[in-house]
Amino acid sequence: MRISSLSCLLLAAGVASATLSSCDSTRQVASTESSSSPLPSTPAIDEGDVTFNQEVTQGEYRFQVKTFGSDASRVMSIRSYRGSSLTTDPIRTSVTGAVTSVMAADMNGNGKPELYVMTDNKKANGGLYGFEFTDRGYAPISMPGAPAGAAGTGYMGQDTYQISGNKLIRTFPITPADGTPSTGNRTVEYTLDSNGKLVMGQSMDR
Numbered sequence: 001m002r003i004s005s006l007s008c009l010l011l012a013a014g015v016a017s018a019t020l021s022s023c024d025s026t027r028q029v030a031s032t033e034s035s036s037s038p039l040p041s042t043p044a045i046d047e048g049d050v051t052f053n054q055e056v057t058q059g060e061y062r063f064q065v066k067t068f069g070s071d072a073s074r075v076m077s078i079r080s081y082r083g084s085s086l087t088t089d090p091i092r093t094s095v096t097g098a099v100t101s102v103m104a105a106d107m108n109g110n111g112k113p114e115l116y117v118m119t120d121n122k123k124a125n126g127g128l129y130g131f132e133f134t135d136r137g138y139a140p141i142s143m144p145g146a147p148a149g150a151a152g153t154g155y156m157g158q159d160t161y162q163i164s165g166n167k168l169i170r171t172f173p174i175t176p177a178d179g180t181p182s183t184g185n186r187t188v189e190y191t192l193d194s195n196g197k198l199v200m201g202q203s204m205d206r
Helices: 005-026
Strands: 050-058 061-068 073-082 091-096 099-105 114-119 128-133 138-140 160-164 167-173 185-192 198-205
Touching: 050 099, 050 114, 061 099, 061 114, 073 114, 073 128, 091 114, 091 128, 099 160, 114 160
Parallel strands: none
Antiparallel strands: 050 061, 061 073, 073 091, 099 114, 114 128, 128 138, 160 167, 167 185, 185 198
8 A cells, every 4th residue: 555755744753753752751851940048037136226336447447346136146237348338238147145345457467357256155166256358248257166285175165355466365264174163264376367267376374
């Protein structure tokens, strides 16, 4: 039996269509949903509940630091200015404890000012927040953690911090292992490297 040319074309088209359908059934379809996680929500604040407000300067930069609320965890707002212009969107983050002091510096001498915020949080490795700023943004400074080696013997928190020259000075009471009263204080020095990390230096007991 002779098949017309038209019938041949229709048959070929049908086979091609079935083949493509079969291929499509195993093809992975790209998701239309974004693969990135949603950004954490900005802490809400009550503008009338200011519990700390201080400005500090470093070179051409000016920083305004505020906290809101009086609970153990409160909201801190930081505005960074160069002249009269904001250098970045205001920072808003949660901190533990009441802010006790704010210091600005350029410890690594790279021309990018740093802001250090201290709170009265007495837990180990608590109470210090640091940021390094540029004309267009900022980066958090890595905190030092517990002192390493012999400098960490008897460390139980209760840190205080101050800046002396190009060094961050950390002071804490030395607590014996049996929990008896402190036998004195230890100071540990830190410098800031080019990657924004606090690097431990020498320590001294007093």
